[in-house]
Amino acid sequence: MIWDWNFTLQILPVLARAAVVSVEATLLGFVIAATLGLVLAVIRIAVPWTAWTISVLVELIRSTPLLIQIFFIYFVFPKFGLVLDAFTAGVLAIGIHYAAYCSEVYRAGFDNIHRGQWEASIALNLSSWTTFRDIIIPQAIPPIVPALGNYLVALFKETPLLSAIAVLELMQTAKIIGSETFRYTEPITLVGLFFLAMSLVSAALIRTLERLLNRRNAR
Protein backbone atom coordinates (compact mmCIF):
# COMPACT_ATOMS: atom_id res chain seq x y z
CA MET A 1 0.00 0.00 0.00
CA ILE A 2 1.33 3.39 -0.98
CA TRP A 3 -0.50 5.43 1.72
CA ASP A 4 -0.64 4.19 5.33
CA TRP A 5 -3.36 5.95 7.36
CA ASN A 6 -2.12 4.58 10.70
CA PHE A 7 1.34 5.91 10.00
CA THR A 8 -0.18 9.23 8.95
CA LEU A 9 -2.05 9.60 12.23
CA GLN A 10 1.08 8.63 14.11
CA ILE A 11 3.30 11.33 12.57
CA LEU A 12 0.65 14.04 12.49
CA PRO A 13 1.29 15.38 16.03
CA VAL A 14 5.06 15.56 15.37
CA LEU A 15 4.48 17.44 12.13
CA ALA A 16 1.96 19.73 13.82
CA ARG A 17 4.61 20.78 16.34
CA ALA A 18 7.03 21.40 13.50
CA ALA A 19 4.39 23.42 11.69
CA VAL A 20 4.32 25.79 14.65
CA VAL A 21 8.06 26.37 14.15
CA SER A 22 7.49 27.07 10.44
CA VAL A 23 4.75 29.58 11.19
CA GLU A 24 6.86 31.23 13.89
CA ALA A 25 9.78 31.55 11.51
CA THR A 26 7.45 33.05 8.90
CA LEU A 27 5.88 35.61 11.20
CA LEU A 28 9.15 36.68 12.82
CA GLY A 29 10.88 36.78 9.45
CA PHE A 30 8.12 38.89 7.97
CA VAL A 31 8.10 41.31 10.90
CA ILE A 32 11.83 41.86 10.29
CA ALA A 33 11.30 42.13 6.53
CA ALA A 34 8.39 44.58 6.76
CA THR A 35 10.04 46.77 9.41
CA LEU A 36 13.59 46.78 8.08
CA GLY A 37 12.28 47.25 4.53
CA LEU A 38 10.32 50.32 5.63
CA VAL A 39 13.32 51.71 7.52
CA LEU A 40 15.56 51.26 4.46
CA ALA A 41 13.01 52.90 2.16
CA VAL A 42 12.54 55.88 4.50
CA ILE A 43 16.26 56.45 5.11
CA ARG A 44 16.87 56.28 1.39
CA ILE A 45 14.62 59.31 0.88
CA ALA A 46 15.19 61.17 4.15
CA VAL A 47 18.99 60.96 4.06
CA PRO A 48 19.87 61.39 0.37
CA TRP A 49 23.56 60.53 0.68
CA THR A 50 22.67 56.99 1.84
CA ALA A 51 20.66 56.28 -1.31
CA TRP A 52 23.55 54.83 -3.29
CA THR A 53 24.78 52.60 -0.45
CA ILE A 54 21.29 51.30 0.24
CA SER A 55 20.54 50.55 -3.39
CA VAL A 56 23.83 48.59 -3.70
CA LEU A 57 23.01 46.69 -0.52
CA VAL A 58 19.48 45.89 -1.70
CA GLU A 59 20.77 44.76 -5.08
CA LEU A 60 23.40 42.58 -3.45
CA ILE A 61 20.85 40.85 -1.23
CA ARG A 62 18.32 40.37 -4.01
CA SER A 63 20.91 39.01 -6.42
CA THR A 64 22.26 36.20 -4.23
CA PRO A 65 20.39 33.04 -3.22
CA LEU A 66 18.68 33.02 0.16
CA LEU A 67 20.29 29.66 0.95
CA ILE A 68 23.75 31.20 0.69
CA GLN A 69 22.72 34.04 2.98
CA ILE A 70 21.38 31.57 5.53
CA PHE A 71 24.67 29.66 5.45
CA PHE A 72 26.61 32.89 5.64
CA ILE A 73 24.87 34.08 8.79
CA TYR A 74 24.96 30.67 10.44
CA PHE A 75 28.46 29.51 9.52
CA VAL A 76 30.46 32.65 8.70
CA PHE A 77 29.20 35.17 11.26
CA PRO A 78 30.59 33.07 14.16
CA LYS A 79 34.07 33.64 12.69
CA PHE A 80 33.48 37.32 13.45
CA GLY A 81 32.25 36.52 16.94
CA LEU A 82 28.51 36.53 16.24
CA VAL A 83 27.23 33.08 17.18
CA LEU A 84 23.51 32.56 16.61
CA ASP A 85 21.44 29.44 17.09
CA ALA A 86 20.04 27.92 13.92
CA PHE A 87 16.52 29.30 14.32
CA THR A 88 17.67 32.88 14.99
CA ALA A 89 20.22 32.81 12.18
CA GLY A 90 17.62 31.42 9.77
CA VAL A 91 14.90 33.90 10.70
CA LEU A 92 17.39 36.77 10.48
CA ALA A 93 18.54 35.68 7.03
CA ILE A 94 14.98 35.31 5.74
CA GLY A 95 14.00 38.64 7.30
CA ILE A 96 16.92 40.53 5.76
CA HIS A 97 16.46 38.86 2.38
CA TYR A 98 12.81 39.84 2.16
CA ALA A 99 13.50 43.28 3.66
CA ALA A 100 15.42 44.00 0.45
CA TYR A 101 12.34 43.12 -1.61
CA CYS A 102 9.95 44.93 0.72
CA SER A 103 12.04 48.12 0.65
CA GLU A 104 11.50 48.27 -3.11
CA VAL A 105 7.77 47.84 -2.60
CA TYR A 106 7.69 50.69 -0.08
CA ARG A 107 9.76 52.81 -2.42
CA ALA A 108 7.23 52.31 -5.19
CA GLY A 109 4.54 53.25 -2.66
CA PHE A 110 6.37 56.48 -1.76
CA ASP A 111 7.00 57.32 -5.40
CA ASN A 112 3.26 57.21 -5.99
CA ILE A 113 2.54 59.94 -3.46
CA HIS A 114 1.78 63.19 -5.26
CA ARG A 115 4.53 65.80 -5.03
CA GLY A 116 1.98 68.25 -3.62
CA GLN A 117 1.75 66.19 -0.42
CA TRP A 118 5.47 66.68 0.23
CA GLU A 119 5.20 70.37 -0.62
CA ALA A 120 2.21 70.92 1.67
CA SER A 121 4.20 69.22 4.44
CA ILE A 122 7.09 71.63 3.89
CA ALA A 123 4.75 74.62 3.75
CA LEU A 124 3.29 73.55 7.11
CA ASN A 125 6.85 73.18 8.41
CA LEU A 126 6.37 69.52 9.41
CA SER A 127 9.58 67.70 10.32
CA SER A 128 10.60 64.95 7.94
CA TRP A 129 9.81 62.40 10.66
CA THR A 130 6.25 63.74 11.04
CA THR A 131 5.87 63.97 7.27
CA PHE A 132 6.64 60.27 6.88
CA ARG A 133 4.70 59.13 9.93
CA ASP A 134 1.49 61.14 9.47
CA ILE A 135 1.34 62.07 5.79
CA ILE A 136 3.36 59.79 3.52
CA ILE A 137 3.27 56.34 5.14
CA PRO A 138 -0.50 56.26 5.84
CA GLN A 139 -1.15 57.06 2.19
CA ALA A 140 1.58 54.83 0.75
CA ILE A 141 0.81 51.60 2.61
CA PRO A 142 -2.78 50.69 1.59
CA PRO A 143 -2.03 50.40 -2.15
CA ILE A 144 1.01 48.17 -1.52
CA VAL A 145 -0.66 45.72 0.87
CA PRO A 146 -1.20 43.16 -1.92
CA ALA A 147 2.46 43.31 -2.94
CA LEU A 148 3.60 42.93 0.67
CA GLY A 149 1.12 40.05 1.09
CA ASN A 150 2.63 38.27 -1.89
CA TYR A 151 6.02 38.47 -0.22
CA LEU A 152 4.56 37.09 3.00
CA VAL A 153 3.35 33.99 1.14
CA ALA A 154 6.62 33.72 -0.79
CA LEU A 155 8.60 34.00 2.43
CA PHE A 156 6.46 31.31 4.05
CA LYS A 157 7.15 28.93 1.17
CA GLU A 158 10.89 29.46 1.53
CA THR A 159 11.05 28.46 5.19
CA PRO A 160 11.93 24.83 4.22
CA LEU A 161 15.35 26.23 3.35
CA LEU A 162 15.91 26.44 7.09
CA SER A 163 16.14 22.64 7.07
CA ALA A 164 19.58 23.15 5.53
CA ILE A 165 20.86 24.40 8.89
CA ALA A 166 18.83 21.78 10.79
CA VAL A 167 16.07 24.01 12.15
CA LEU A 168 13.33 21.61 13.21
CA GLU A 169 10.67 23.12 11.01
CA LEU A 170 8.28 21.09 8.83
CA MET A 171 10.66 20.02 6.10
CA GLN A 172 13.46 19.01 8.43
CA THR A 173 11.02 17.06 10.60
CA ALA A 174 9.59 15.27 7.56
CA LYS A 175 13.09 14.38 6.40
CA ILE A 176 13.94 12.96 9.81
CA ILE A 177 10.74 10.90 9.91
CA GLY A 178 11.54 9.65 6.42
CA SER A 179 15.06 8.62 7.22
CA GLU A 180 14.01 6.85 10.41
CA THR A 181 11.05 4.92 8.96
CA PHE A 182 12.00 4.78 5.27
CA ARG A 183 8.55 6.18 4.52
CA TYR A 184 8.65 9.51 2.74
CA THR A 185 5.29 9.52 0.98
CA GLU A 186 3.16 10.49 3.97
CA PRO A 187 5.40 13.10 5.66
CA ILE A 188 6.37 14.92 2.45
CA THR A 189 2.79 14.89 1.17
CA LEU A 190 1.48 16.20 4.48
CA VAL A 191 4.06 18.99 4.45
CA GLY A 192 3.02 19.92 0.92
CA LEU A 193 -0.67 19.94 1.89
CA PHE A 194 0.07 22.04 4.94
CA PHE A 195 1.87 24.68 2.85
CA LEU A 196 -0.95 24.65 0.32
CA ALA A 197 -3.59 25.15 3.01
CA MET A 198 -1.67 27.92 4.78
CA SER A 199 -0.90 29.76 1.53
CA LEU A 200 -4.56 29.69 0.51
CA VAL A 201 -5.64 30.94 3.92
CA SER A 202 -3.06 33.77 3.88
CA ALA A 203 -4.08 34.79 0.38
CA ALA A 204 -7.71 34.98 1.48
CA LEU A 205 -6.77 37.05 4.54
CA ILE A 206 -4.77 39.46 2.41
CA ARG A 207 -7.67 39.89 0.02
CA THR A 208 -9.95 40.68 2.96
CA LEU A 209 -7.48 43.21 4.34
CA GLU A 210 -7.16 44.76 0.89
CA ARG A 211 -10.94 45.13 0.64
CA LEU A 212 -11.10 46.72 4.08
CA LEU A 213 -8.38 49.21 3.22
CA ASN A 214 -10.02 50.04 -0.10
CA ARG A 215 -13.32 50.62 1.61
CA ARG A 216 -11.68 52.98 4.13
CA ASN A 217 -9.98 54.87 1.31
CA ALA A 218 -13.11 55.11 -0.80
CA ARG A 219 -14.62 57.53 1.70
Added chain:
Amino acid sequence: MTEQPMVRFDNVSKRYGSLTVLDGLNLEIARGEKVSVIGPSGSGKTTVLRMLMTLETINDGVIWVDGEPLTHMQQSGKLVPANLAHIRRIRAKIGMVFQSFNLFPHMTAMANCIEAPMTVLGMKRADAEARAAELLDMVGLSQKKDHYPSQLSGGQQQRVAIARALAMRPKIMLFDEVTSALDPELVGEVLQVIRQIGREHDLTMLMVTHQMGFAKEFSDRVCFFYQGKICEQGPPSELFGAPKNERTRQFLHAVLEAG
Protein backbone atom coordinates in the same frame (compact mmCIF):
# COMPACT_ATOMS: atom_id res chain seq x y z
CA MET B 1 15.09 103.96 11.32
CA THR B 2 12.85 102.93 8.48
CA GLU B 3 10.84 99.81 9.06
CA GLN B 4 12.28 96.50 7.87
CA PRO B 5 10.50 95.07 4.88
CA MET B 6 8.69 91.79 5.63
CA VAL B 7 10.21 90.12 2.60
CA ARG B 8 13.25 91.12 0.63
CA PHE B 9 14.65 89.38 -2.44
CA ASP B 10 18.22 90.58 -2.77
CA ASN B 11 19.57 89.92 -6.25
CA VAL B 12 18.07 86.41 -6.33
CA SER B 13 18.61 84.15 -9.34
CA LYS B 14 17.23 80.74 -10.14
CA ARG B 15 18.48 78.54 -12.94
CA TYR B 16 17.58 75.06 -14.15
CA GLY B 17 20.69 74.00 -16.04
CA SER B 18 21.17 76.59 -18.75
CA LEU B 19 17.64 77.97 -18.36
CA THR B 20 17.47 81.11 -16.23
CA VAL B 21 14.07 81.31 -14.58
CA LEU B 22 14.75 84.35 -12.42
CA ASP B 23 17.48 86.80 -13.19
CA GLY B 24 18.78 88.94 -10.33
CA LEU B 25 15.41 89.60 -8.72
CA ASN B 26 15.18 92.55 -6.32
CA LEU B 27 11.84 92.88 -4.59
CA GLU B 28 10.77 94.29 -1.24
CA ILE B 29 7.40 93.70 0.34
CA ALA B 30 6.37 95.85 3.28
CA ARG B 31 4.72 94.58 6.43
CA GLY B 32 1.02 94.08 5.76
CA GLU B 33 1.36 94.84 2.07
CA LYS B 34 -0.74 92.88 -0.46
CA VAL B 35 1.17 92.23 -3.63
CA SER B 36 -0.13 90.50 -6.75
CA VAL B 37 2.20 88.92 -9.24
CA ILE B 38 1.00 88.61 -12.82
CA GLY B 39 2.67 87.60 -16.04
CA PRO B 40 2.68 85.05 -18.82
CA SER B 41 3.40 81.40 -17.99
CA GLY B 42 7.11 80.70 -17.74
CA SER B 43 7.83 84.25 -16.59
CA GLY B 44 9.08 82.94 -13.21
CA LYS B 45 6.21 84.29 -11.15
CA THR B 46 5.34 81.02 -9.41
CA THR B 47 9.05 80.39 -8.80
CA VAL B 48 9.14 83.54 -6.65
CA LEU B 49 6.58 82.03 -4.27
CA ARG B 50 8.17 78.59 -4.33
CA MET B 51 11.60 80.00 -3.46
CA LEU B 52 10.13 81.99 -0.59
CA MET B 53 8.41 78.82 0.72
CA THR B 54 11.80 77.03 0.36
CA LEU B 55 10.29 74.54 -2.09
CA GLU B 56 13.02 75.59 -4.51
CA THR B 57 16.63 76.38 -3.73
CA ILE B 58 18.17 79.54 -5.14
CA ASN B 59 21.37 79.83 -7.13
CA ASP B 60 22.34 83.38 -6.25
CA GLY B 61 21.41 86.13 -3.85
CA VAL B 62 19.73 86.15 -0.47
CA ILE B 63 16.08 86.09 0.57
CA TRP B 64 15.28 88.01 3.78
CA VAL B 65 12.18 87.48 5.89
CA ASP B 66 11.19 89.81 8.71
CA GLY B 67 14.71 91.19 9.00
CA GLU B 68 16.48 87.81 9.00
CA PRO B 69 17.99 85.87 6.13
CA LEU B 70 15.93 82.82 5.12
CA THR B 71 18.21 81.10 2.66
CA HIS B 72 21.33 81.93 4.65
CA MET B 73 22.42 82.36 8.23
CA GLN B 74 24.95 84.58 9.95
CA GLN B 75 28.13 82.84 10.95
CA SER B 76 30.97 84.93 12.35
CA GLY B 77 29.69 87.98 10.53
CA LYS B 78 29.31 86.24 7.19
CA LEU B 79 26.27 84.81 5.43
CA VAL B 80 26.54 81.07 4.84
CA PRO B 81 23.89 78.75 3.35
CA ALA B 82 21.29 78.01 6.00
CA ASN B 83 20.92 74.61 7.65
CA LEU B 84 17.54 72.93 8.03
CA ALA B 85 17.00 74.07 11.61
CA HIS B 86 17.47 77.71 10.57
CA ILE B 87 15.23 77.33 7.53
CA ARG B 88 12.50 75.74 9.65
CA ARG B 89 12.69 78.55 12.20
CA ILE B 90 12.32 81.26 9.58
CA ARG B 91 9.80 79.56 7.32
CA ALA B 92 7.47 79.14 10.30
CA LYS B 93 6.49 82.73 9.47
CA ILE B 94 5.27 81.75 6.01
CA GLY B 95 2.15 79.89 4.94
CA MET B 96 1.20 78.82 1.46
CA VAL B 97 -1.93 77.86 -0.45
CA PHE B 98 -1.51 75.85 -3.62
CA GLN B 99 -3.25 75.71 -6.96
CA SER B 100 -4.06 72.01 -6.44
CA PHE B 101 -5.09 72.44 -2.74
CA ASN B 102 -2.80 69.61 -1.56
CA LEU B 103 -4.99 68.71 1.37
CA PHE B 104 -4.10 65.46 3.09
CA PRO B 105 -6.72 63.10 1.62
CA HIS B 106 -6.64 60.60 4.50
CA MET B 107 -7.54 63.27 7.06
CA THR B 108 -10.76 65.16 7.75
CA ALA B 109 -10.90 68.93 7.30
CA MET B 110 -10.39 69.30 11.04
CA ALA B 111 -7.48 66.86 11.13
CA ASN B 112 -5.85 68.72 8.24
CA CYS B 113 -6.03 71.92 10.28
CA ILE B 114 -4.64 70.55 13.56
CA GLU B 115 -1.84 68.32 12.24
CA ALA B 116 0.84 71.01 12.03
CA PRO B 117 -0.24 73.04 15.10
CA MET B 118 0.01 69.88 17.21
CA THR B 119 3.18 68.35 15.78
CA VAL B 120 5.14 71.53 14.99
CA LEU B 121 3.90 74.08 17.52
CA GLY B 122 3.24 71.45 20.18
CA MET B 123 -0.30 72.67 20.82
CA LYS B 124 -2.68 70.51 22.86
CA ARG B 125 -5.39 68.82 20.84
CA ALA B 126 -8.20 70.77 22.52
CA ASP B 127 -6.48 74.12 21.84
CA ALA B 128 -5.61 73.19 18.28
CA GLU B 129 -9.19 72.05 17.65
CA ALA B 130 -10.64 75.22 19.11
CA ARG B 131 -8.45 77.37 16.88
CA ALA B 132 -9.14 75.21 13.83
CA ALA B 133 -12.88 75.37 14.51
CA GLU B 134 -12.66 79.17 14.56
CA LEU B 135 -10.80 79.22 11.25
CA LEU B 136 -13.10 76.69 9.59
CA ASP B 137 -15.98 78.84 10.74
CA MET B 138 -14.33 81.91 9.27
CA VAL B 139 -14.01 80.22 5.87
CA GLY B 140 -17.64 79.12 6.18
CA LEU B 141 -17.05 75.41 6.66
CA SER B 142 -17.91 74.71 10.29
CA GLN B 143 -20.49 72.20 9.05
CA LYS B 144 -17.86 70.30 7.06
CA LYS B 145 -15.15 69.82 9.67
CA ASP B 146 -15.57 66.04 9.79
CA HIS B 147 -15.64 65.64 6.02
CA TYR B 148 -12.75 64.21 4.05
CA PRO B 149 -11.34 66.24 1.14
CA SER B 150 -12.90 63.84 -1.38
CA GLN B 151 -16.33 64.75 0.02
CA LEU B 152 -15.77 68.47 -0.56
CA SER B 153 -16.03 70.61 -3.69
CA GLY B 154 -12.90 72.26 -5.06
CA GLY B 155 -13.85 75.60 -3.57
CA GLN B 156 -14.47 74.02 -0.18
CA GLN B 157 -11.17 72.16 -0.33
CA GLN B 158 -9.32 75.35 -1.12
CA ARG B 159 -11.01 77.12 1.81
CA VAL B 160 -9.93 74.27 4.12
CA ALA B 161 -6.40 74.70 2.75
CA ILE B 162 -6.53 78.40 3.62
CA ALA B 163 -7.72 77.59 7.15
CA ARG B 164 -4.99 74.97 7.48
CA ALA B 165 -2.30 77.47 6.52
CA LEU B 166 -3.69 80.16 8.85
CA ALA B 167 -3.75 77.70 11.76
CA MET B 168 0.04 78.01 11.87
CA ARG B 169 -0.29 81.76 12.48
CA PRO B 170 1.98 82.87 9.65
CA LYS B 171 2.97 86.49 9.13
CA ILE B 172 3.16 86.01 5.39
CA MET B 173 0.68 84.18 3.21
CA LEU B 174 1.47 82.99 -0.29
CA PHE B 175 -1.28 82.19 -2.78
CA ASP B 176 -0.18 80.32 -5.86
CA GLU B 177 -2.90 80.56 -8.53
CA VAL B 178 -5.35 79.35 -5.92
CA THR B 179 -8.41 79.66 -8.14
CA SER B 180 -6.93 78.26 -11.35
CA ALA B 181 -8.05 74.67 -10.69
CA LEU B 182 -11.58 75.68 -9.72
CA ASP B 183 -14.76 75.62 -11.75
CA PRO B 184 -15.71 79.23 -12.56
CA GLU B 185 -18.70 79.27 -10.22
CA LEU B 186 -16.49 78.32 -7.25
CA VAL B 187 -13.88 81.05 -7.76
CA GLY B 188 -15.93 83.70 -5.99
CA GLU B 189 -16.22 81.93 -2.63
CA VAL B 190 -12.44 81.47 -2.42
CA LEU B 191 -11.69 85.07 -3.39
CA GLN B 192 -14.24 86.20 -0.81
CA VAL B 193 -12.31 84.35 1.91
CA ILE B 194 -9.01 85.87 0.77
CA ARG B 195 -10.58 89.33 0.81
CA GLN B 196 -11.80 88.71 4.34
CA ILE B 197 -8.49 87.51 5.77
CA GLY B 198 -6.82 90.45 4.06
CA ARG B 199 -9.11 92.73 6.06
CA GLU B 200 -9.18 90.89 9.38
CA HIS B 201 -5.65 89.60 9.73
CA ASP B 202 -2.50 91.64 9.81
CA LEU B 203 -0.95 89.56 7.07
CA THR B 204 1.56 90.28 4.38
CA MET B 205 0.17 88.65 1.27
CA LEU B 206 1.83 87.69 -1.97
CA MET B 207 -0.26 86.11 -4.66
CA VAL B 208 0.26 84.82 -8.15
CA THR B 209 -3.02 85.20 -9.96
CA HIS B 210 -4.80 85.26 -13.28
CA GLN B 211 -7.79 87.04 -11.76
CA MET B 212 -7.01 90.55 -13.00
CA GLY B 213 -10.18 91.99 -11.53
CA PHE B 214 -9.32 90.64 -8.11
CA ALA B 215 -5.70 91.80 -8.34
CA LYS B 216 -6.89 95.26 -9.23
CA GLU B 217 -9.35 95.53 -6.38
CA PHE B 218 -7.38 93.70 -3.68
CA SER B 219 -3.71 94.52 -3.99
CA ASP B 220 -1.64 97.50 -2.92
CA ARG B 221 0.83 96.77 -5.66
CA VAL B 222 0.96 94.65 -8.81
CA CYS B 223 4.17 93.24 -10.27
CA PHE B 224 4.27 92.21 -13.90
CA PHE B 225 6.86 89.50 -14.54
CA TYR B 226 8.33 88.86 -17.94
CA GLN B 227 11.19 86.48 -18.74
CA GLY B 228 12.44 86.17 -15.18
CA LYS B 229 12.37 89.85 -14.34
CA ILE B 230 9.96 92.39 -12.96
CA CYS B 231 9.05 94.24 -16.09
CA GLU B 232 6.81 96.79 -14.47
CA GLN B 233 5.27 97.33 -11.05
CA GLY B 234 3.06 99.82 -9.33
CA PRO B 235 -0.33 100.46 -7.76
CA PRO B 236 -3.08 98.57 -9.60
CA SER B 237 -4.69 101.76 -10.80
CA GLU B 238 -1.48 102.73 -12.62
CA LEU B 239 -0.45 99.30 -13.87
CA PHE B 240 -3.89 98.38 -15.15
CA GLY B 241 -4.99 101.93 -15.97
CA ALA B 242 -1.92 103.27 -17.67
CA PRO B 243 0.75 100.63 -18.21
CA LYS B 244 4.05 102.23 -19.26
CA ASN B 245 5.75 99.17 -20.65
CA GLU B 246 4.92 97.73 -24.06
CA ARG B 247 5.12 94.12 -22.75
CA THR B 248 2.68 94.93 -19.97
CA ARG B 249 0.27 96.47 -22.44
CA GLN B 250 0.47 93.44 -24.71
CA PHE B 251 -0.05 91.02 -21.83
CA LEU B 252 -3.00 92.90 -20.35
CA HIS B 253 -4.52 93.28 -23.76
CA ALA B 254 -4.23 89.53 -24.41
CA VAL B 255 -5.62 88.60 -20.99
CA LEU B 256 -8.51 91.01 -21.06
CA GLU B 257 -9.30 90.02 -24.63
CA ALA B 258 -9.69 86.41 -23.47
CA GLY B 259 -12.11 87.58 -20.79
